[in-house]
Amino acid sequence: MNISNKPDPAGKAGTTPDLAAILAQAGGTKKRSRRLVWPLALLLVLGGGYGAYSYFSGSGPRYEYTTEALKNSDLNVIVTATGSVQPTDQVDVSSELSGTVRQVNVTYNSAVKAGDVLLELDTNKQEADVQSARAQLASAKANVLKADAELSSAKVSLDRLTNLVNSRISSQQDLDSARYAYESAAATKSVNEASVLSAEASLRLAEVNLSKLKVVSPIDGVVLTRDVDPGATVASSLNAPVLFTIAGDLKRMELQVSVDEADVGQVREGLDATFSVDAYPNQKFPAKIESVRFASETVNNVVTYKAILTVDNADLLLRPGMTATSDITVKSRNNTLLVPNAALRYSPPMQQSARGGNPLTRLFSPPRPPRGGSRQADAGAQRDGSRVVWVLRDGAPVRARIMTGATDGRFTSVKSGELKEGDLVITDATARNG
Structure with missing residues (x-):
């Protein structure tokens, strides 16, 4: 039996997709997509152009400036050192x-x-020693008297025998014995006289010990x-x-302070200073440097040098051993123009510099953060030794060059330059949007 499978015309029309219809539908979708892309691209171009215009036309953050008016005043450069108040003379007894x-x-x-x-x-023992020494001295003196008498007797015998020998009445042997007796008596007297000297010294020593x-x-x-x-x-x-x-006279004392090796080159004899102590925190005591010792002192690897300051303590307020903090004036400038050190450290925000260069580079490069007056480096230092500060004039920062002098850490004296009293120097800037 032969079985044949023939395609069903009805199935062809109802179940099999028409390839031509599918292709036609896909072509219509692509045309609609192209019609949507061009409007979107146009919007992006317009938006970018507006943003670029806003960016390059100068609109952006504005800055509020912190300023300080310059003034003429006195400047004192201070070296601080700690130490203690001590008597000028102190003796341990x-x-x-x-x-x-x-x-x-x-x-x-x-x-x-x-x-x-x-x-x-x-004093009982020493008084007995004195009495004993006196007795020994008296005994030695008596022995001297005895020896002196014996010496006189020996001298008489020697003279008599000498005459007898000359008269050939006595022998030479008797004369030699008399001479020996005389010389022995003289030696005994010398020994006793030395004993007197020794006894006198012993008496003086005993009396000194008694006095001590x-x-x-x-x-x-x-x-x-x-x-x-x-x-x-x-x-x-x-x-x-x-x-x-x-302690010696407490109405005149001294302050001994330790000066750091970094500061000792500025400290010298004759400089004025003030100091305070914990007992009188609101009172300043005057002092003057008397000497700076050459010998160093090292504690915990810190090298210091001892400075001695004279102190008038007529009121006896200060006491030996009080801890003190001294301010030594190493430089002084009277009625000089002062600029705050914050103004020397300040540099303006780099807003305009960030917008220089190629426009495409500026457009696609990430923005730089502004650099304001909070920088700690000496932004105004120049190669020739001058400094640059920024002055607010007519609402805008203006560059000014100056030569500086001494500083106390907060203010610096202006030796020359483009500043005058009353100028508003900029110390900081704060960005403000809008």
Whole structure:
């Protein structure tokens, strides 16, 4: 049996897509897409052109300027150093002898004169030593008298025997014995005289030791510390304990400060200074530099040099050991034109510079952030040593060149240039849109 499959005309018309119809439909879609692209491109071109016009025509952020008026004033360049107030003279007093403290005559803050007795030790042993030395001296002197008498007797015997020998009454041997006795008596006298000198020295030493049992003040001043009480035992040694600390006249003191090695080149003798202490925070005390020591001091790898300042303390407000902070005036300028250091650091925003160059480059390059007066570098420094500041005139910044002098960290003196008192120098700028 033969079976044949024939295409169904009805199925051809109802189920199989017409290729020509599909192609015709696709062609219509492309034509509609082309009609939509050209209007969109036109809108983009118009929008970009307007944006470019707005950008290049100068519209953008505006700036509000912070200014400060220049004025003539005094400028003081200050070096700050810390230290402490100390007496001009200070002495530690100890005892040269050991003994028991019998009496203490002073206490803290006692005013003393040179030679005043501060402390007395027990004197029994030293008084006995003095009496013994005196007895030894008396004995030595008696021995000298005895030796002198013996010497006189020997001299008489020698003279008599000499005459007898000359008269051939006595022998030469008797004369030699008499001469030996005389010379021996003379030597004994010399020994006894030396013993007198030794006894006198021993007596003086005993008397000195007795006097040292009274510890006296070596200077006029005030007792700062007292580290002994009656009944205590004092032991003398190579490192004798300090019994009293006495400061000289407290009406004239000194301030010892440590000057950093970076500042010591500016500090010299005769400079004026002021200082304050914690006890009187609202009061400034005057001082003057007396000396700057050459020897360095290193603490935690920081090198400093000691400066000594004289201080008048007639009111006795200052006390030894007070911590002080001093301001040393190393330079002074009177009635000079001052410019704030913030104006020296300021440079205008780079708005106009950012718009220079090729237009296409400006259009497609990302915008640069503006650089204002907050920059910390010395924006106005020039190769010839001059500085540039910006002055606000008629609402616009104007460049001005100046030569500067001393600075105190906040203001700088103007030696010459294109500025005058009353000019408004720009210290900062703030962008304001619109």
